[in-house]
Amino acid sequence: MEQRPFSDISYEQYLREEKLMGSRCKKCGALFVPPRSICIKCYSSEMEWVEMKSEGRLHAFTCITVAPPFMMEQGFDRKHPYCSGVVELEEGVKVDARIDGVDAAKPEEISIGMPLRVKFLHWGEAENRQTYLAFQPA
Amino acid sequence: MKKKHKLARGVAVVGAGMSKFGMFKDKDSKDLFAEAFREMLASIDKGFDPNDIEALYLGNFTNDFFIHQGHWGPIISDLIGLAPKPATRTEGACASSALAFREGVFAIASGFYDIVLVGGVEEMSKRTTEEVAEGLALATVPYEGRVGFTFPGVFGALATAYFHKYGANREHLMNVTIKSHSNASLNPKAQFPFSIKDMMTMKTETAKKKGKPVPHWDDEKAFLRDPGANPVVAWPMHLYDCCPISDGGACMLLVAEEIAKNFTDNPLYIVGIGQGSGKGLHAAADLTTMEATKNAADEAYGMSGLKPEDIQFSEVHDCFSIAELIHIEDLGFFKPGQGYKAVEEGLTRRDGPMPINTSGGLKCKGHPVGATGIGQLFEVWKQLRGEAGERQIPNKDLRIGAAHNLGGTGGTCTFTILERR
Numbered sequence: 001m002e003q004r005p006f007s008d009i010s011y012e013q014y015l016r017e018e019k020l021m022g023s024r025c026k027k028c029g030a031l032f033v034p035p036r037s038i039c040i041k042c043y044s045s046e047m048e049w050v051e052m053k054s055e056g057r058l059h060a061f062t063c064i065t066v067a068p069p070f071m072m073e074q075g076f077d078r079k080h081p082y083c084s085g086v087v088e089l090e091e092g093v094k095v096d097a098r099i100d101g102v103d104a105a106k107p108e109e110i111s112i113g114m115p116l117r118v119k120f121l122h123w124g125e126a127e128n129r130q131t132y133l134a135f136q137p138a
Numbered sequence: 139m140k141k142k143h144k145l146a147r148g149v150a151v152v153g154a155g156m157s158k159f160g161m162f163k164d165k166d167s168k169d170l171f172a173e174a175f176r177e178m179l180a181s182i183d184k185g186f187d188p189n190d191i192e193a194l195y196l197g198n199f200t201n202d203f204f205i206h207q208g209h210w211g212p213i214i215s216d217l218i219g220l221a222p223k224p225a226t227r228t229e230g231a232c233a234s235s236a237l238a239f240r241e242g243v244f245a246i247a248s249g250f251y252d253i254v255l256v257g258g259v260e261e262m263s264k265r266t267t268e269e270v271a272e273g274l275a276l277a278t279v280p281y282e283g284r285v286g287f288t289f290p291g292v293f294g295a296l297a298t299a300y301f302h303k304y305g306a307n308r309e310h311l312m313n314v315t316i317k318s319h320s321n322a323s324l325n326p327k328a329q330f331p332f333s334i335k336d337m338m339t340m341k342t343e344t345a346k347k348k349g350k351p352v353p354h355w356d357d358e359k360a361f362l363r364d365p366g367a368n369p370v371v372a373w374p375m376h377l378y379d380c381c382p383i384s385d386g387g388a389c390m391l392l393v394a395e396e397i398a399k400n401f402t403d404n405p406l407y408i409v410g411i412g413q414g415s416g417k418g419l420h421a422a423a424d425l426t427t428m429e430a431t432k433n434a435a436d437e438a439y440g441m442s443g444l445k446p447e448d449i450q451f452s453e454v455h456d457c458f459s460i461a462e463l464i465h466i467e468d469l470g471f472f473k474p475g476q477g478y479k480a481v482e483e484g485l486t487r488r489d490g491p492m493p494i495n496t497s498g499g500l501k502c503k504g505h506p507v508g509a510t511g512i513g514q515l516f517e518v519w520k521q522l523r524g525e526a527g528e529r530q531i532p533n534k535d536l537r538i539g540a541a542h543n544l545g546g547t548g549g550t551c552t553f554t555i556l557e558r559r
Contacts, residue, residue, distance in 0.1 A: 062294030063373035068272040084286045107373040
């Protein structure tokens with residue numbers, strides 16, 4: 001695998017390419033998503049990229065009605081809430097993600113532990129194109 | 139072996155002041171700090187010359203973003219005639235002024251200064267709710283803000299994790315809100331000095347005046363269950379789970395212990411002071427606890443030699459109702475998973491065995507973020523000196539009180555223990 005720096009910029013680049021990537025310490029095997037360039041378990045800087053299988057379970061969530069401006073631009077507001085959550089990946093690490101494909105107006109129907117698979121949400125065009133990590137019911 | 143932290147020399151609080159908290163279109167940060175400073179001056183029993191202040195540490199978080207003015211240290215130092223003496227701004231999101239307090243304590247403990255002013259100020263109400271949400275989200279962990287988490291959103295997620303693990307539900311959060319409002323109704327400086335029953339009466343009176351259908355609720359919980367009265371902000375956080383948008387200022391005068399009695403016969407001594415940092419939602423092993431709070435508590439308890447059961451009352455950072463439950467457990471006042479039961483049983487009421495947030499907490503007293511840390515310590519000052527008026531904790535010889543302050547989504551937490559000797 002090509003050697004991109006183990007940085008948030010690389011993590012975002014990979015997301016734009018529809019890959020959920022983390023870094024693994026070659027010395028002690030600790031896995032970090034998003035990636036770290038320094039292993040905080042053994043302080044080695046010898047890392048390698050690993051691609052996540054991108055399946056997981058919902059660990060915690062919220063359905064947001066008072067949205068920040070960048071989410072309002074995407075059509076969310078008090079009448080159109082959205083769901084964000086923490087997803088525990090099959091690999092045992094957790095990531096923050098948008099939760100898509102659920103009804104954020106009916107949070108009672110969203111349940112912790114539900115199986116999810118990754119979805120990459122793209123927004124904007126050309127150089128303004130953003131990709132948000134998301135998960136949807138498997 | 140754990141290091142036992144200690145100050146190289148003792149430090150005492152000898153004066154304190156706090157502005158009224160609220161939304162003030164006609165007051166700016168300088169006006170708010172001046173209000174707190176005047177009260178601080180008047181609070182020093184034996185009087186003192188403000189020219190004796192050697193340095194200022196000032197907490198502020200969002201003024202850069204909300205009112206497009208940064209660099210508040212010298213602005214405030216000039217306001218109070220301190221310039222050209224040093225002024226340092228501290229930033230720890232909503233724990234900014236607890237960090238100012240801590241820096242002031244260390245500056246005196248080191249022996250460099252004897253008399254230091256510490257304070258905080260914040261001006262938030264001149265923006266829309268959405269803009270405030272965006273501004274505060276500056277203090278989320280980057281991965282959180284990126285996927286749409288707001289502050290209420292992060293704490294909403296913590297609440298779903300807490301509910302799932304311990305079987306609690308929204309009704310338990312309502313108990314926190316009802317208690318906070320009850321305390322705030324006795325605090326004239328609170329942004330909402332009203333009980334939930336008062337709020338219900340005000341709503342029905344407004345409806346009558348406007349000739350609109352008059353709502354009726356059987357009790358406080360019925361009111362809080364009504365989505366018209368208490369709409370969702372970030373499930374399961376509803377309006378009454380969330381602290382308001384506030385303006386305010388607060389300050390305290392710190393002096394070396396050996397000169398404290400020159401200022402007052404009734405100083406409060408800093409016996410424990412702790413701080414911790416956190417990594418964010420995705421990196422937390424367990425979302426029902428905050429490691430930054432636990433580290434702060436370990437430092438403060440370790441320094442003081444005190445145990446959680448020695449703390450007689452505490453202000454606890456309740457930016458959202460769920461935060462109070464998590465923190466009363468993390469600080470050791472109640473066992474993990476027992477916090478919601480303790481609140482339900484009334485143990486944290488003002489007249490209970492472990493009063494929490496007698497001021498009304500951030501929920502009702504208000505949360506001008508950079509002023510909150512010292513605003514909390516102001517309540518501890520009032521209670522320990524027996525000056526809390528109607529909301530004075532009854533039937534207790536108060537000697538030891540504490541304040542827990544949180545910044546961001548748990549990125550910065552502090553715990554400070556004060557003692558009256």
